[in-house]
Amino acid sequence: MSSRNTLIRSMHDLGAAAWLGGSLMGAVALNGAASDVENPDERVRIAADGWARWSPVSAAAIGAHLIGGAGLILANRDRVMNQSGVTSNTVIKSLVTVAAAATTAYSGFLGAKLAASGGTHAEGATEPAADTPDELASAQSRLRALQWAIPVLTAVIVVMGAQQGEQQRPGEILDGRRKKAEQRR
Secondary structure (H helix, E strand, O other): OOOHHHHHHHHHHHHHHHHOOOOOOOOHHHHHHHHHOOOOOOHHHHHHHHHHHHHHHHHHHHHHHHHHHHHHHOOOOHHHHOOOOOOHHHHHHHHHHHHHHHHHHHHHHHHHHHHHOOOOEEEEOEEEOOOOOOHHHHHHHHHHHHHHHHHHHHHHHHHHHHHHHHOHHHHHHHHHHHHHHHHHO
């Protein structure tokens, strides 16, 4: 049986990359460009339309990342249990992934709420105007924070994945297994 995990590793890494890249592009370019739309009543609608078009791709990326991550945990379960540092990295990365998924889902919920409002007068996708209804202005304010939280969380996922790759070096495996054995004594 092959010890390579190319498919699940690719799903994990490409999913995370698309999740990070899409959220960052949306925050910088899509939401930013919405502020340049001449008609302030169209700004939210145009940004919401762009996010709605990206949503299926984002969902597929998140799904691929989750499936790939579960597959990697399963394939590396011996290292996760017996190599010092791998267990904590896996647990923390899993918690960050749950936080990123929850943040993404909540962001989508708020975006759908704004999209359903019709022509909301606004300065931009996440910037209310003085006459934006309070409920919608509140949703925009939360989205303004979330649009940056998602790329930060997904960047942490990518960095922790890189750390996991480093933990697979032969010297790291031997040292980590020795440390874990010492901890169990």
